[in-house]
Amino acid sequence: MEEEITYAFLLPGSITDSGWNAQMYVSAQSAEAALDIEIQVAYGLGQVEVADVMTEFAEAGTDVIWGHTLQYADAANQVAELYPDSWFIGTTYYQRSFSNVIGVQNHVYQGLYTCGMYAGGLTETGKIAFVGGFEFGT
Numbered sequence: 001m002e003e004e005i006t007y008a009f010l011l012p013g014s015i016t017d018s019g020w021n022a023q024m025y026v027s028a029q030s031a032e033a034a035l036d037i038e039i040q041v042a043y044g045l046g047q048v049e050v051a052d053v054m055t056e057f058a059e060a061g062t063d064v065i066w067g068h069t070l071q072y073a074d075a076a077n078q079v080a081e082l083y084p085d086s087w088f089i090g091t092t093y094y095q096r097s098f099s100n101v102i103g104v105q106n107h108v109y110q111g112l113y114t115c116g117m118y119a120g121g122l123t124e125t126g127k128i129a130f131v132g133g134f135e136f137g138t
């Protein structure tokens with residue numbers, strides 16, 4: 001009998017935010033139903049003690065631990081070293097120190113470029129604006 005892969009998704013905010021966290025929560029539920037798998041979700045975590053939550057899942061033998069924010073990358077790399085049998089996947093994890101840490105990138109710039117071109121064609125003032133989610137330090 002084939003062993004079932006276990007999954008955990010870690011979300012920084014509320015699953016009812018009608019945005020980033022809710023999108024991943026709904027996607028996890030859809031995958032769970034379509035693939036007949038069990039997914040655990042920890043939400044509302046913010047940025048505090050995420051390494052502890054990842055460690056708890058890894059200690060429980062969770063195969064795939066997905067952190068749904070770039071800010072969880074440091075915690076994932078920290079815990080991944082201690083739990084090489086678990087996979088730590090993250091949305092936009094650019095820093096990957098171990099082979100069991102994977103980053104999934106959101107390449108939305110092509111679509112945003114198209115939206116900008118469309119908005120530019122519609123403007124009557126010659127001006128357009130874009131509001132982003134949050135500021136990143138460089």
